[in-house]
Amino acid sequence: MLGRLNHVAIAVPDLAAASATYRDTLGAKVGEPQALPEHGVTVVFIDVGNTKIELLEPLGEGSPIVAFLAKSPSGGMHHVCYEVDDILAARDHLKATGARVLGDGNPKIGAHGKPVLFLHPKDFQGTLVELEQV
Numbered sequence: 001m002l003g004r005l006n007h008v009a010i011a012v013p014d015l016a017a018a019s020a021t022y023r024d025t026l027g028a029k030v031g032e033p034q035a036l037p038e039h040g041v042t043v044v045f046i047d048v049g050n051t052k053i054e055l056l057e058p059l060g061e062g063s064p065i066v067a068f069l070a071k072s073p074s075g076g077m078h079h080v081c082y083e084v085d086d087i088l089a090a091r092d093h094l095k096a097t098g099a100r101v102l103g104d105g106n107p108k109i110g111a112h113g114k115p116v117l118f119l120h121p122k123d124f125q126g127t128l129v130e131l132e133q134v
Contacts, residue, residue: 001090003083006132007045007052011068012075015042015057022046022053036111041065043111054081054111079118079128087115087133099123107133 012018015033022028031045040063046053056078058065068078084090087107095101100120107115110132119129 001084001093003085003134005051006081006083006130006134007054008080009054009056009078009130010075011056011065011072011078013057013069013073015044015055018055018057018075019044019046022055028053034111035059038108039110045111079130081116081130081132083134084131085134087117087131090131091117094119 010018019030019033023030029047031047033042033044035042037059040059041056042059043057044055046055056065058069065078069075091101091105091107095105100123102118102120105117107117110116110130112132115133117131119131121128
């Protein structure tokens with residue numbers, strides 16, 4: 001079921017400053033900011049060759065990233081994203097094994113224009129997991 005690692009997401013308090021650090025200090029190829037109102041974030045993807053880093057900044061006070069940054073003001077790893085071939089089959093399998101799918105259990109369209117789901121961190125050793133259909 002589980003495919004390759006698509007990206008590691010890092011919550012940041014200042015997307016422009018974090019992007020500059022990756023671009024200017026590490027020499028990374030940094031994409032353009034993309035607002036995702038349905039998810040409450042603005043994201044920037046950084047291509048590191050074999051995967052991506054996703055920088056997340058809150059988009060509005062209702063963003064789930066606001067609470068994360070309240071606990072970790074300088075930011076930190078927010079989630080990992082794995083690819084799956086069939087997100088509905090993956091969801092059904094996970095639910096059948098007792099894993100909790102966040103939200104209403106239905107996929108939303110993510111930053112790459114593909115269906116995504118998030119899984120409860122308590123079911124995955126304290127790590128928020130995103131699944132993205134490829």
